[in-house]
Amino acid sequence: MNEEAIRSYLVPAAAGIFLAVVIAFILMSVILDYHWRRYGTHPKTLVAVRVVYYGVSVVLLAVMAVLIYVLSR
Secondary structure, three states, X not given: XXXXXXXXXXXXXXXXXXXXXXXXXXXXXXXXXXXXXXXXXXXXXXXXXXXXXXXXXHHHHHHHHHHHHHHXX
């Protein structure tokens, strides 16, 4: 197989995997947010946890998206 044929399989696969990761992230975030609200201890702690969780998550998802974009070119 040549490089072009390999890329024709890997790029859609990478995009599909990224989509699956985003869907799993959304589902897990909804579940975690529910549990944080339901069983959380202190509102200030909950705000700090949300800021850290969503802040780190946005950075990681953005890095994955950029890597997929760069490697697919």
